[in-house]
Amino acid sequence: MYRYDSYDQAMVDARVAEFRDQARRRLEGKLTEDQFKPLRLTNGLYLQLHAYMLRVAIPYGTLDSRQMAMLATIADKYDRGYGHFTTRQNIQYNWIKLEDCADALADLATVEMHAIQTSGNCIRNISSDHFAGAAADEVVDPRPYAELMRQWSSFHPEFTYLPRKFKIAVIASEKDRAAMRLHDIGVRIVKRDGEVGAQFYAGGGMGRTPMVAPLIRDFVPIDQFITYAEACLRVYNRYGRRDNKYKARIKILVHELGAAEYIRQVEEEFAHLLSVGVEPPREELARIAEYFALPPFRHPSESWDLEQLQSKVAGDPSFRWDDGFGQWVRQNTHPHKAPGYVSAVISLKPAGGIPGDATSDQMRVVARLAKEYSFDELRVMHTQNLLLPHVRIADLPAVWAALDAAGLGSANMDTIEDIIACPGLDYCSLANARSIPLAQRISERFAQSGRTELVGELKLKISGCINACGHHHAGHIGILGVDKKGKENFQLSLGGSEAEDVSLAKITGPGFDEDGVIAAVETVTEVYLASRTEGERFLDTYRRIGMEPFKEALYG
Amino acid sequence: MGDTQNLGTSPDEVQFRFRDDEPVDHAAVTVDSVLDQTNAAAVRIEPGDDARLLLPFLDRLALVEVNFPVFGDGRGYSAARILREAGYTGELRAVGAVLIDLLSHMRRCGFDSFAPDKRLDEEDAARAFATWANVYQRAADRRATIADKRHEA
Ligand code: HEM
């Protein structure tokens, strides 16, 4: 994975020094809270219901054991011994004190980490496919391109006061595991006639006006990649709306101008910027790519395939194939490009737990496993889980045993227990309703009834308000917390997807109270089970039979 | 065209200036006026103005002021870079809500003089101008980037 050189390190150190200075000026009264706010925001510091929240960037979700261990240390030293992994592949700490913040940032800088541009109206941390560098189906590893963008977007002098926040995702396979088209800019790295280039989508997003980003250019030659991105941003910076913060995202600009007109303006700016020359030297991409060279995988003869694994553990009662271990292998591993290897998902969704939360002890266990079994690499997934990207199949029993002992062995990836939930009313000052307790109750209910496996792939996503941090628009089942005459109320929606078959969910009808919405989730899964044909997922059945049968069962 | 009498800052209001030539000492006009009048040498850009409209007149402009009525409105950064990219070499002055923490970015976008609403602490400002020993992006200041340095011959 990428390592800082002395330049990158100096940039982050300079930022820590700058923040220390800003905090000092705030304390000395030279900065008003109004003036300080955007500064602390670009350093990831939010003021929440109970305390400050610090959001630490994990660029494209990749980190090593040393960094994970530091995240554990920060949790112990400055927070309450845990952290919360988010849908943007970052980690948040909910209980940070303002006076500790510069020290926490300095600690992070010792392991090449920071909180730069994790909030504020700037280009945010770049996200990517969590299986990048490992997935059997990728064209190339998308992370070098994401890293090139990270450097370009860090402290960008022109784009620090955009109309609104700006989120970019970079992937490199047909499958979309990063909700790419629900980003302000989505990039898919492609190969055409052997040439690598970038496909650009712009104007996607969730929030109160969810939109799927249209394609704005099918192929940007890779040596013009940054220039094209700069053109997209400049048009947005100049013409994005600033009169109304709810209409300030690029999706509104693209929608109001029409994609064709936005494209025309970008192309004009692109042609101009090509003549100015803003692209980094070509060798830079090659330099970055070296850091992402494949690890030295062992020869397949030194590992097993999954069938061999099954027969090897057959005789061992602690590794039952029907449930426990076998279920975890079937549910939580993903095909790898190297024979004899898989990527293994570490669920942060124990039944009844808080989605995305991990204790410092759990973080240390995960760090150790990464070091021992995954070439010292880890990923944060946008589903709020963690991932060991490169695990030898022969090592899976040892990995699972350690995870299980740490309470991290849930075999529920992409099931109804694998719920995405925003912080909601437990932490967030904008919330209408609590999301976390709802997620806890639903996962518990399904785990107890034993229906999770029967129901299969079902992506349930919960947001505590219209801002949609919990991706409810993109859930096979989405739940949105609303305020109904001072009472928490929940709207149910069906049919969303953030994957390559992207779609926005539709509301079923009148909302429910907390008990009611849990019952409603059970009802819609029953409709699915009764109507599905062989091999159909919930989403497929919904798309085939439409909303009516579900409505009928819910309100009929 | 409106009243152009009081438009613009005077040289006295400029707190930092990174040029040696004599500052223009008369008021600036609006972008619209530049398009109509042929003799103004100083112009003031508001956030909603299209800086590209000035490109035919760059030769005779000696001062372009870019107004930042609020610090959170970043359109002026694009305006500045656009002018520099088109070869404008006159004074480019940031005026209005010019705060310490914006100075380094403004400088990179091509501003070479600063007339903040409220005078800034000199020491804080000196530190701010020196924030970045190195830079990641190519911008109007034409500094060699980190990537350029990494791949120097
Ligand atoms: C707790 C403090 C948080 C606050 C105050 C907050 C605030 C917001 C707001 C105001 C929006 C809407 C932006 C817009 O539509 O223009 C938003 C969107 C979003 N937030 Fe949060 N958020 C918080 C936590 C989180 C967390 C924990 C995550 C990740 C799990 C997250 C991820 C997102 C995502 C993915 C979106 C929607 C995507 C988009 O921007 O279109 N947020 N947030």
Ligand code: SF4
């Ligand atoms: S969706 Fe609403 S309640 Fe949930 S974290 Fe975002 S802003 Fe807060």
